[in-house]
Amino acid sequence: MEMLGFEPESSANFVITGDWHINLSKHPEWHRDRLFKLVDSIAKTLSRKHNYYKIVVLNGDIFDRATPTLEEIGLFYELLTYLKESLVDKPLHILLLAGNHEVLSKKQTTFDFLPRTAMFHYAKCALVTFGDTWFHLVGHPYIKYIEPNTVLGKKNILFSHYRSELQFAAPEVDNDIVSKKYNLTILSDIHYDYSPRENIHYTSSPFSTKFIEVDSFTLEPSVVYGFYELSYSAGKISHKMTALDLPSKFKCTLNKEEEIITFINAIREQTTNHIYKVVLSFTPSSELLSQLKAEEKIVNVVIQDATPVEIDTDTSEIVDELREGNTEGLLEIILNNIDVPETNKEQYLQTLRGLLC
Secondary structure, eight states: OEEEOOOTTOOEEEEEEOOOOBOOSSSHHHHHHHHHHHHHHHHHHHTTOTTSEEEEEEESOOBSSSSOOHHHHHHHHHHHHHHHHHOOSSOEEEEEEOOGGGBSSSSOBGGGSSOOOTTOEEOSEEEEEETTEEEEEEOGGGGGGOOOOOOTTOEEEEEEEOOOSBTTBOOSSOHHHHHHHOSEEEEESSSSOOOSBTTEEEOOOSSOSSOEEOOTTTOOOSSOOEEEEEEEETTEEEEEEEEOOOOOEEEEEEOSTHHHHHHHHHHHHOSSOOEEEEEESSOOOHHHHHHHHHOTTEEEEEETTTSOOOOOSOHHHHHHHHHTTOHHHHHHHHHHTSOOOGGGHHHHHHHHHHHHO
């Protein structure tokens, strides 16, 4: 266990954020823009408390692929530089954990091969102490080593990246054990605000990373995106989810022609630059179809009855899942790209498992 030194009686303000999934293969300028908006939000949050240590925990899956492109790596360093330059009143400490998307092998991750700079510290399995509180940082390759220090009178807080109980897959770590051993656990990997136990919380992704269904009238997603904020001062800890409204990928299903104009007017009024995939359950007039395709925020239009369902993912991502024999990972990709009512997901999963296995 690596020890990271700070003045033990200091106060600290943490922002814990993960699941950025940097991937510039589609809409690169739009993706860059929303990442810089995210960094602005982090800087504003940390600026509120002037005499606190400022610590950002990048909680895994910062990259979408374990072998990011040079452009994506360059963007990562640009973002960290911009964040550091935005905070000048007290040094900023950036602690970086690996997520499952950054795992190259059992012993190596993407971050083992990135140039070492003073901008961040790659914490494979580390411990940060402030007063009576010990903060444990455990990257995805090391989750089997999750074990708090049992020193009497010490609080133990865990930052890590692993999958909890979900319909499509078994948990990677037993949350009942984690819940008993740690006073508080803040995780990434699940892309929405989720608390599998009273003292275990997911940070959510700061924005949607795939096209998520929204209501055609409200255009509101059913989940909250953001990051987690934690403050430590004089032995007292407070924490909360901070919701964000950053540019996201949304999917909207329209069922009749009258809804098209209403939808177009609604997205024009939005101040946040979301992008949309529109699924039509009917064949519209050529004029209305042209209007949809002409909208800057609409990047894909699918006529369900006339066009095969398009999969919004790299072919390489599917091939990787097949190569690794990861049937459940492939199922997740399929479910993210077809229209399945939430209440019927388990039934679809059982059918797909039977076809794939």
